[in-house]
Amino acid sequence: MSEQTNTWGGTETTKGTGPLFVVRRPRFPGVIFTGLGAAAVVIGIPGIVIQQLVSPGTNSTSLGFMAGLGALLLLFGLALGATRVDVYDRHYDVKSGFGxxxxxxxxxxxxxxxxxxxxxGGQRFVSLTAWNDRKKKQFMIFTNYRGYQEFTAWLAERRPKEWAECERLGIPD
Incomplete structure (x- = not known):
């Protein structure tokens, strides 16, 4: 259990302190990749086993390719679903993929x-990116992320000068 020292020298637990809100990708892309990957793995691996039991020595390249591609799609879908920004009062935690x-x-x-x-020429995506004074990227989120509106309001309140400059420049064409 995590503990934090308070002003009178005692400790209180910080277990219940969660983020104000979470900014994350829409569920749809991650679910699609995860579902397709899981289906391909569930079909590919037992298919290889059954094919080798029925006729040993048979080439099962296509089923192996399906299982391998399924594993990659599964990992990609899980990484998409894991990306998020947890926002607290004076800081935020950024997680990208499996990091x-x-x-x-x-x-x-x-x-x-x-x-x-x-x-x-198709669909256009708009991102919001932040950098520190050493030009190191702090986060990149897209306007379609869940929690985007709350996050931009939070940024406007805590970094008004930087937010006003971003709004002034607007979205590039």
Whole structure:
């Protein structure tokens, strides 16, 4: 159990202190990749075993390819679902893929900028990225993430100068 020293020298547990809100990707892409990957693994691995039991020595390359691709899709889907930003009062924790949560201080944000990404004339995605004074990326989130509105309101309250500059520059074409 985690403990924190209070002002009178005693300790109180910090177990119940959770984030104010969490910013994360929409569920749909992660669920699709995870589901397709799991289905391919569930079909591929038993298929290889059954094929080798029925006719030993038979080439099971296609089923092996299916199982391998399924494992990759499964890992990709799980990594998409694990990416998030946990937001607290004066800091936030960023987790990208299977990496560990990295604590970032809101006071370290020096630059906030919008950027656009498109897939060749199709759908356009808008991201919000923050950097510190050493030009190290602090986070990158997209406008379709769950919790995006709350996060931008939180940023505007805690980093008003940087947020005003980001709003002034707007979304590039």
């Amino acid at each position: 560990k949560l990295r604590r970032r201080e809101v006071d370290d944000i020096r630059t906030l900028r919008y950027a656009t990404q498109s897939n060749g």
